[in-house]
Amino acid sequence: xxxxxxxxxxxxxxxxxxxxxxxxxxxxxxxxxxxxxxxxxxxxxxxxxxxxxxxxxxxxxxxxxxxxxxxxxxxxxxxxxxxxxxxxxxxxxxxxxxxxxxxxxxxxxxxxxxxxxxxxxxxxxxxxxxxxxxxxxxxxxxxxxxxxxxxxxxxxxxxxxxxxxxxxxxxxxxxxxxxxxxxxxxxxxxxxxxxxxxxxxxxxxxxxxxxxxxxxxxxxxxxxxxxxxxxxxxxxxxxxxxxxxxxxxxxxxxxxxxxxxxxxxx
Amino acid sequence: xxxxxxxxxxxxxxxxxxxxxxxxxxxxxxxxxxxxxxxxxxxxxxxxxxxxxxxxxxxxxxxxxxxxxxxxxxxxxxxxxxxxxxxxxxxxxxxxxxxxxxxxxxxxxxxxxxxxxxxxxxxxxxxxxxxxxxxxxxxxxxxxxxxxxxxxxxxxxxxxxxxxxxxxxxxxxxxxxxxxxxxxxxxxxxxxxxxxxxxxxxxxxxxxxxxxxxxxxxxxxxxxxxxxxxxxxxxxxxxxxxxxxxxxxxxxxxxxxxxxxxxxxxxxxxxxxxxxxxxxxxxxxxxxxxxxxxxxxxxxxxxxxxxxx
Numbered sequence: 001x002x003x004x005x006x007x008x009x010x011x012x013x014x015x016x017x018x019x020x021x022x023x024x025x026x027x028x029x030x031x032x033x034x035x036x037x038x039x040x041x042x043x044x045x046x047x048x049x050x051x052x053x054x055x056x057x058x059x060x061x062x063x064x065x066x067x068x069x070x071x072x073x074x075x076x077x078x079x080x081x082x083x084x085x086x087x088x089x090x091x092x093x094x095x096x097x098x099x100x101x102x103x104x105x106x107x108x109x110x111x112x113x114x115x116x117x118x119x120x121x122x123x124x125x126x127x128x129x130x131x132x133x134x135x136x137x138x139x140x141x142x143x144x145x146x147x148x149x150x151x152x153x154x155x156x157x158x159x160x161x162x163x164x165x166x167x168x169x170x171x172x173x174x175x176x177x178x179x180x181x182x183x184x185x186x187x188x189x190x191x192x193x194x195x196x197x198x199x200x201x202x203x204x205x206x207x208x209x210x211x212x213x214x215x216x217x218x219x220x221x222x223x224x225x226x227x228x229x230x231x232x233x234x235x236x237x238x239x240x241x242x243x244x245x246x247x248x249x250x251x252x253x254x255x256x257x258x259x260x261x262x263x264x265x266x
Numbered sequence: 267x268x269x270x271x272x273x274x275x276x277x278x279x280x281x282x283x284x285x286x287x288x289x290x291x292x293x294x295x296x297x298x299x300x301x302x303x304x305x306x307x308x309x310x311x312x313x314x315x316x317x318x319x320x321x322x323x324x325x326x327x328x329x330x331x332x333x334x335x336x337x338x339x340x341x342x343x344x345x346x347x348x349x350x351x352x353x354x355x356x357x358x359x360x361x362x363x364x365x366x367x368x369x370x371x372x373x374x375x376x377x378x379x380x381x382x383x384x385x386x387x388x389x390x391x392x393x394x395x396x397x398x399x400x401x402x403x404x405x406x407x408x409x410x411x412x413x414x415x416x417x418x419x420x421x422x423x424x425x426x427x428x429x430x431x432x433x434x435x436x437x438x439x440x441x442x443x444x445x446x447x448x449x450x451x452x453x454x455x456x457x458x459x460x461x462x463x464x465x466x467x468x469x470x471x472x473x474x475x476x477x478x479x480x481x482x483x484x485x486x487x488x489x490x491x492x493x494x495x496x497x498x499x500x501x502x503x504x505x506x507x508x509x510x511x512x513x514x515x516x517x518x519x520x521x522x523x524x525x526x527x528x529x530x531x532x533x534x535x536x537x538x539x540x541x542x543x544x545x546x547x548x549x550x551x552x553x554x555x556x557x558x559x560x561x562x563x564x565x566x567x568x569x570x571x572x573x574x575x
Contacts, residue, residue, distance in 0.1 A: 102360060107324050
């Protein structure tokens with residue numbers, strides 16, 4: 001890419017209320033199959049809580065003043081934000097773009113491609129909100145939520161979802177085929193799942209790795225926000241995490257839309 | 267605008283589309299008049315679909331100008347898209363929805379209110395004989411039903427211009443005739459139709475005017491019947507291929523054009539009946555026939571018989 005082409009990738013997209021029409025289409029599909037859609041987010045956290053929290057946790061000492069199960073419960077909420085939005089805008093969007101030609105159908109109407117992609121991203125963020133709220137509910141049922149501040153998690157999950165949806169859409173814009181998503185999954189999502197302060201505190205990591213985790217891994221910020229709100233421990237550093245997420249969202253949201261335009265409009 | 271002059275609805279000037287070095291559409295000019303059915307014919311890769319995609323504003327032009335009802339496709343894409351209906355070549359229906367839900371979701375993109383959309387969907391399903399399939403999931407529809415539903419979907423916004431990219435490819439004759447009948451009745455209601463097709467019969471049946479494209483250029487345009495008369499004449503003679511017959515044909519008259527097609531020789535001449543009688547006098551050919559010239563003869567004459575892909 002030449003210099004001019006790079007700046008073109010940050011051009012502001014032309015968006016209108018029509019973004020929501022695309023969002024509504026995805027919502028309609030979700031609602032058609034909601035019985036199947038609700039089972040994984042209900043069951044998965046239960047399995048993790050039982051195996052890792054209550055099983056493995058018996059052999060683990062307290063971390064940051066809480067039991068192991070209390071430590072990982074917020075991580076499960078944050079992880080579900082990442083997984084749901086990331087998979088929605090990689091595999092989900094790719095299927096709609098490539099196999100079902102849904103985007104082609106929509107851009108033949110007054111809706112433009114930028115709005116289609118923005119609608120997809122907002123839907124990815126919504127999936128994060130829906131599923132992480134279910135996980136939060138399960139965690140609460142297990143008695144692992146100790147502060148009413150946890151009610152702030154759903155809006156934050158939308159923001160976190162938007163970051164991961166945008167990252168996902170960047171990969172979708174360059175993926176030659178659907179199997180190509182194995183790479184970001186194993187090189188980005190799985191390491192993040194393990195090393196973002198999810199199952200052990202990032203302070204256990206070497207200094208340099210800690211810095212990398214905080215500078216580049218969105219899940220680190222999502223986990224620390226979620227954990228603080230669930231445990232009711234507010235710290236000034238949370239504002240920094242929030243700001244980091246907001247700035248990253250804006251940049252990647254715009255970038256991913258332009259990259260998709262580059263892929264689809266020749 | 268002059269009342270006697272038919273009003274031009276679509277106008278392309280020097281329309282060009284390049285993909286890298288490849289000129290898919292190479293500076294073409296055409297005009298489509300309100301209420302007519304205008305056909306794009308051409309071999310695969312001739313540039314038909316690329317042209318159509320520029321017309322419905324999803325492919326930016328490399329150069330040239332393209333106006334739809336006086337609006338520029340580069341400046342006013344949204345306005346244009348709200349007054350046209352598009353039935354693409356490939357099936358891009360929503361597989362997760364029922365027939366009716368497909369239409370309702372699509373109507374939303376045009377800002378058609380829910381009640382109005384429900385009513386239009388019902389009317390269109392009736393019009394395309396799909397009303398009994400209203401609650402069926404897309405994957406259970408036959409290819410012909412899917413094409414009809416795509417046509418119904420293209421009509422939801424009550425378009426002035428209907429764009430059909432190979433509307434009957436892969437359909438059985440029954441389904442094809444039903445679609446033709448619907449296109450004719452839409453034309454009667456004043457809808458302007460633009461279509462691409464590989465089927466010469468389809469073009470001859472439906473189109474008031476056609477253009478034949480090859481290698482991104484328009485190589486001929488006119489009314490189907492006039493093109494047949496101009497390039498081929500009234501009738502074509504088909505005789506079995508043998509050396510003696512070929513020699514006889516060459517020596518018998520100067521203005522004879524022959525073409526060997528498999529086991530047969532196609533004979534194009536100004537006096538087919540005369541040649542026919544002379545041949546039969548000389549050779550006892552049972553399989554010799556004389557038939558009406560058609561658009562396919564024109565098409566093959568202009569674009570050749572070589573396979574394109």
